[in-house]
Amino acid sequence: MTMSDIIRLFIRTVYELNTGRINLDSPLEELVIRECGKDLAYIDNRRGAKRSYGFDFWVNFSKKWLKTQGIEERILYSESQQFPDFLFKAKKSGEKYIEGSLIELKDSKGANIASFNSTIPTKYKSLEEIDIINGNNLVSRIARVIDGELALDERYLKFERKCFYLVRTHKESKRVKVSIVDGSFFETIPKENLIYQMFLKVLRAHLKKEKIEISQDTIKKVEETLSHLTDQTIIASSQIIEGASVRPRLRIMAEVHSEGNPHSSTIYPEISEGSFNLILQSSPQAEKLKKEMSSHIPEIEIFTIFHKRNGKHIVFQFKKGESLRQFL
Secondary structure (H helix, E strand, O other): OOOOOOHHHHHHHHHHHHHHOOOOOHHHHHHHHHHHHHEEEEEEHHHHHHHHHHOOOOOOOOOOHHOOOEEEEEEEEEOOOOOOOEEEEEEEOOOOOEEOOOOEEEEOOOOOOOHHHHHOOOEEHHHHHHHHHOOOOOHHHHHHHHHHHHHHHHOOOOOOEEEEEEEEEEOOOOOOOOEEEEEHOOOOOOOOHHHHHHHHHHHHHHHHHHOOOOOOOHHHHHHHHHHHOOOHHOOOOOOOOOOOOOOOOOOOOOOOOOOHHHOOOOOOOOOOOEEEEEEEOOHHHHHHHHHHHHOOOOOOOEEEEEEEEOOEEEEEOOOOOOOOOOOO
C-alpha cells in the first residue's frame, strides 16, 4: 500500500516525537513544516515558515519568474490568512488526481476544539471551492505554481481533496492531546443540508418568539424554498442593498458538538492524554493500513471508536516513550 501524504506526516511526526526534536506542545505549524515542508503546495504563513523554522517555500524559484506567474513579491513571504493553513502537492495515478490533502490547524488550551471561523469543516474540498470561500484565487495561484505541469489539466481545480484537521486541546498541560482528524469526523451531514436547516431553525425560533402560527403547508413551502440556500460562498459574500450605505455579509462559523470532539474524555475516553493520534473513518484502505502502520511503529496502539453520528473510526495512537523503528 502506497502511503498517502497524511500517513507520511503522521509517521514522520511520531519519529520526531520519539527522538525529542519536537513535543506535543510544539507549534502545530512546526509539526507540518519540519516533517513535510518539501511536500507542500501551499503554506499560508510563508513568513513564519522562513523566520521561525528556516524553511524557504520559494527556494527553487526566482522572483522574476514568479512574477510572470502572478506571484507578486509582496505575497512571497507574508501571512495570507486564507483557508487552509497547508495544502499538499497533488499527484496523479494514471489519469486520476490523488493526494493533495489540505490541513487546517485548531489549537486550544481548553478541552473544546477551537471554532471554525471561516468555513464549515468537511471531508472534501476542491481548490475551486476554496477560492470562492476565500474570495480570491491566491491559494490556487500558488498551488498551480508549485504543482507545475500537474496543474495544467482542466480538472485540477475541481478534484476533491481530502480535508484533515490537526487538532490540539489542553495545550501546555499534562492533559494535552494532539490528533490529525479526518474531516468525516466533523461532516456528519452534507454541508448543503446543514446550511438550510440552520436558516430553518432561525425562522422557527422567530415565529415562536413572536407567537406567529403558520400552517404546516406554508412551513413545507418555506422549507422547500430554504432548501435552495445551500451555497456557503454566496451566503458569505457581501450584498448590495438598495438605499443602504453598508454592504452586509453573513459569516458562517461552526462550533464542534461534544460528540464531534474526539478529545472529549467522557465520550471518547480511549483517546489518551499525552498522545498523538491519527483518526480515520473506517474503510477498506484504513483497515489495510493497520498492518503497514504496525511495521513502521511496532508499539503503536490501534483501536476503533464509534462516532454516534458517523459510525466507526480507526485510531492510530502513539504515546511518547514508546519505541519506534526508523523508516526514513
